[in-house]
Amino acid sequence: MLTDAKPEQVDFLQKFFGSGNQILLDDVLNSSGAGHIRPWVQLLLKGVPTVLPRRMDRQTMLWYGICFTQRQLKKLGDDLMAFVGPTYANFKGSRDCLDPKDPLDQAVQQFTRGAVYKFTGDTGEIWKKLEMMRGVWEQCPTLVTREKRPLGRVLRDFYVTLRTGSRVQAEGYLEELRNYHTLEIFNVTFLKVQMLAEFREWHEILSLHNLPELLQIRRPLAVTKSLIYAIYHKDLAVFEQRGLPQEALEHFRGHVHPSYGGNLFNVHSGMRDAEVLKCFMMKAVSEERPEQRDEILTLAEVLPPADKRYLKSLAQLLSGQAETVLSDPLLRAETASEQGDFDLAFSCARQAQSSKRRCQILLRCAYELQSLDSEKEVIKAFYVLSPEEQKQLLSTRLVRTLWEDLIYSRMLDLLVNNKQYEEEDFSIFQDLLPTLETLGVNISRFEELRHYGLERWKDT
Known part of the structure; x- marks a missing residue:
């Protein structure tokens, strides 16, 4: 029952059902004589109002109405x-009810920040009426749900707490974000992964129950980076610390890639973090791809000397030279795209002359790479096409779907998963919508995101 509870919730329950209460937490959790209290504890774990009992002796029971906001307190009152x-208790709606000398009362005060009622009375009748009240709540759940703050404000607070290093607060905002229907389950998971990475909880990331699905689906770049960081620090960093590049490569080839591969190591999307480049270097060496090896070494020039030395030691495990490349950048882009090397395809396509085919390749690259740079490039490429070429480009259902998914995911990413968001970046995608609509792209699914985008920067 407490597996998914937040640390501060567990701490409070241990204090409440502790030495100052004859009702013990183990009895509540194990349903041994106090199982009827479990539903009320579950309400607390959901972050909504509840009422918890405290038995002082055989004759006396105290009741605490626990809330988290003043609005909830008024509704519960x-x-x-x-x-x-x-009628059945001494309850009159008074809030000045806690004893400053009572350790349990002080634990309640600290947990609720004063959003609490305390009362006593006819125990049997109070239980009956409370259960009747809870039954009404179940029929009308809106009576006990938390009021929603603007999405942009909650996201802003979430990212601020990541920078200030407060995991307890970040967990609280994450729980608040779960109430937004705009955020699908994986969007909340994306935020959780970034939070765990910020606190360097690598094992916790790789123990997520939905990790297999997370490795397969299309993710924001920040989440992909966090997953690679977790894998490197858990499985591969030890080989670097011991100066064992050959053993690291064997472990990557035999364990890491088979266990976590999926689409995680398909593209590095211009990521230049040392841990990311080391993983992709091992992949290039494992697959005997000297052109990728050389590209990674070029990207690594900006890294600290120790990281460059280790990358070179990994690169030396693959002998051979890269093949002679085609002179036409568009042909090189097409070949790389067909081979699934979208980093190279993007690099070549952006050098090519404007054309409908170039825009198609850039669109596919942007969809796969999920980098703001690649997405801006394809929008620029689209705008320089003639109206007739734009119409021809969007004449196929596949291309229209790619555009829809690309813009929707980027707008959502900028709103939800990107700490370094800028309003002008969001506007780039928002401003493209009218043009796409005139060319037959269905933009109805973007309206809610547009609304939350405007709300976000209004509240920032």
Whole structure:
């Protein structure tokens, strides 16, 4: 029951059902005589109002109405007055009810920040009325849901807490974000991965229950980077520390790539982080791809000397020279795209002359690479085409779908998963929508994102 609970929730429950309460937490969790309290504890774990009992002795039971906001407190007070009221208890809606000398009361004060009621009375009747109240809540769940703050404001607070190093607060904002229907389950998971990476919880990332699906689906670049960081620090960093590049390569080839490969190591999308380049160097050497090896060595020139030395030691495990490349950049881009090397395809295509085919290749690259640079490039390439070429380009269902998915995912990424967002970046994709609509692309799915985008920068 407490497996997914936040640390501060577990700490509070241990204190509440501790030495100052004859009802023990183990009895509540194991349903041994106190199982009827479990549903009320579950409400607390969901972050919504609840009522918890405290047995002082055989005759006396105290009740605590636990809330997290003043608005919740008012709603709970109205419900308690309606169901329990002064008829069965001494409840009159008073908030000045906690004893500053009582350790349990102080634990409640700290956990709720004063959003609490405390009352006593006829235990049997109070239980009956509280269960009746909870039954009404189940029929009308909006009575106990948290009020929603603007999405942009919650996201801003979430990223601020990552920078200030407060995981407890970040977990709280993540829980708040789960209430937004705009955010699909994997978008919340993306945020959680970034949070865990920020706190260097590599094992926790790789223990996520939905990791297999996460490795297969299309992800924001920041999430891909976080996953690679986790894998490198958990499975490969030890070989670097011991100066064992050959053993690192064997472990990558025999364990890491088979276990985590999926589409994780398909493209490095211009990522120049040392851990990322080391993983892609091992992949290039394993697959005997000297052209990728050489490209990674070029990217590594900006890294610290120690990282460059280790990358060179990995590169030396593959002998041979890269093949002679085609002189026509568009042909090189087509060949690389067919081989699934979208980093190279993008690099070549952006050097080619403007054409409908170039725009198609850039679109495919942007879809696969998920980098803002590649997406801006394909939009520029689209705008320089003639109206007739734009119409021809969007004449196939596949290309229209790619455009839709590309723009939707980027707008969502900028809103949800990108710490370094800029309003002008969001506008690039928003401004493209009218043009696409006139050419037959369905943009209805973007309206909610447009709304939240405007809301985000309004609240920033």
